[in-house]
Amino acid sequence: MEDKLIPICASDAVAEGGKGVRFAVAAGSYDTTGFVVRYDGVVRGYLNRCAHVPIELDWAEGEFFESSGLYLMCSTHGAIYAPDSGRCVGGPCRGGSLRVIKVIERDQHIYWQPDEFIRPVQKPEQKSAT
Numbered sequence: 446m447e448d449k450l451i452p453i454c455a456s457d458a459v460a461e462g463g464k465g466v467r468f469a470v471a472a473g474s475y476d477t478t479g480f481v482v483r484y485d486g487v488v489r490g491y492l493n494r495c496a497h498v499p500i501e502l503d504w505a506e507g508e509f510f511e512s513s514g515l516y517l518m519c520s521t522h523g524a525i526y527a528p529d530s531g532r533c534v535g536g537p538c539r540g541g542s543l544r545v546i547k548v549i550e551r552d553q554h555i556y557w558q559p560d561e562f563i564r565p566v567q568k569p570e571q572k573s574a575t
């Protein structure tokens with residue numbers, strides 16, 4: 446059975462090589478963000494965490510592509526990632542990768558799917574209840 450799908454945004458909010466859309470996730474015990482971008486016509490999802498230093502990539506919200514629109518770039522020290530795989534292809538992230546988040550585009554909407562590490566953010570009352 447397909448695991449839970451969580452809506453992110455409408456398909457037309459994520460243009461080819463354009464701004465990405467961030468969404469809240471919990472990565473392990475930390476509340477952070479994931480993001481989606483569109484590259485080669487396909488929506489790609491990643492945890493918004495650089496492989497160099499674990500901080501968010503976008504210097505301005507949603508700005509993940511560098512100027513050519515061919516690579517994702519971390520704004521802090523310029524790590525460059527391939528948008529179709531998340532693999533580091535230049536800069537201080539060498540050998541690392543972005544963490545993939547499974548995303549699905551269906552009926553003009555984009556959804557993400559939790560896994561064993563990337564989970565929905567719990568509301569405070571849910572956290573204290575366990």
Ligand code: FES
Binds near residue numbers: 520523536
């Ligand atoms: S934190 Fe991303 S390149 Fe250094």
